[in-house]
Amino acid sequence: MGIPDENIHPTATGNAAKTVAEHQAKQDLVFYSGWFCPFNQRVWISLEEKGIPYQYKEVNPYKKEKHFLDINPKGLVPAIEYQGKALYESLILCEFLEDAYPDYKPHLLPTDPFERAHARLWIDHTTKAIIPAWHRLLQGQTKEQQDAARQELYAAQGKLAQEVKGPYFAGEEFGLVDVANAPWVAREYILAEQRGYDSAQVGNGWSEYVERLATRESVGKTTSEEDKLQVIYDRYLRDEAQSEAAKAIRAGRVIP
Ligand code: GSH
Incomplete structure (x- = not known):
């Protein structure tokens, strides 16, 4: 069944x-x-x-x-x-x-130990703050839930945006913090269309950063047609999805 x-x-x-x-x-x-x-x-x-x-x-x-x-x-x-x-x-x-695959470039993590740890700090922030707020906004059904999640998401993304050296998180090189965020950034149009999300509200250059990630070749090459994705996201927007992530968000648990 x-x-x-x-x-x-x-x-x-x-x-x-x-x-x-x-x-x-x-x-x-x-x-x-x-x-x-x-x-x-x-x-x-x-x-x-x-x-x-x-x-x-x-x-x-x-x-x-x-x-x-x-x-x-x-x-x-x-x-x-x-x-x-x-x-x-x-x-x-x-x-x-x-x-x-150490010989395959670009290296997505810096070689300097401090910079490596710094990147991991912001990947951790992505996991603990950005992604949960993103999914709470997606699944939230009441105005109160959506307003709270939207503000939470703006704040979490704003903190990361402050750390972006530009054009990418660590500077010239596209790296793992960018990879960790790119798939959600590329799906932000769903929140914009359905949940009143406006990337300009994040500030600190977030909209420009989003544009750079969403138009990266590797992101485009791994993206399917929007109408196929929409069917799946419609279930999240109605809070009907039964994925482990959807159940965790609904129950206020950490995404597995
Ligand atoms: N923490 C996992 C990771 O980062 O790889 C999450 C992976 C995940 O939730 N994958 C979803 C899945 O396989 C699809 S987006 N869902 C099947 C299910 O929930 O039963």
Whole structure:
């Protein structure tokens, strides 16, 4: 007995479909991906930025099929198999790609230990403050809930914006803080259309930063058609989604 969330479009579309088609050959690294998922897109962007050879395999994580649970017992995308061994969790996977493919550039984390830790601080802020507020605004059903979440999101994004050296977080080089935020930034139009979100309200150059991330080639190459995504987000906007993340937000828990 499945959940309605299972009935998503089965494959990537648009630009992302072309990228999928280019990554069908067998490789050391198998990327188990859900085309629609922002966490997943972080890993996909990293792979594309670095030009790492990978084999793309689409997974519908809502089906919780045994072959996938063997790879990720949490049943969530993204996951990878590297030389036959499985790993999961978007940010851990992004760091793994840095460690396992040191010769593939750009390096998405700075080499200087302080700068590395500083980047991780703001990735942590993204995880703990920006993403939860984003999803609370998406799923909030009352005006009060939406107003509170919108203000929370402006404040959290404003703090990060203050740290952006420009054009990217760490300066000239696109890096992991940018990767961690790009998928949500690229979906901000949903909040703008449906939740009165206005990126100009964030201040500190956020709108310009958003524009730079959303138009980055690796983001475009991993983005599917809006109408396919809209069907999925409509369920979140009605607060009907049954994903683990949606249930956690509804219950006031941390996103798993
Ligand atoms: N913390 C995880 C990460 O960063 O990789 C979150 C991954 C996640 O929530 N993925 C969603 C998923 O697989 C798709 S966007 N959902 C299936 C489910 O909730 O049952």
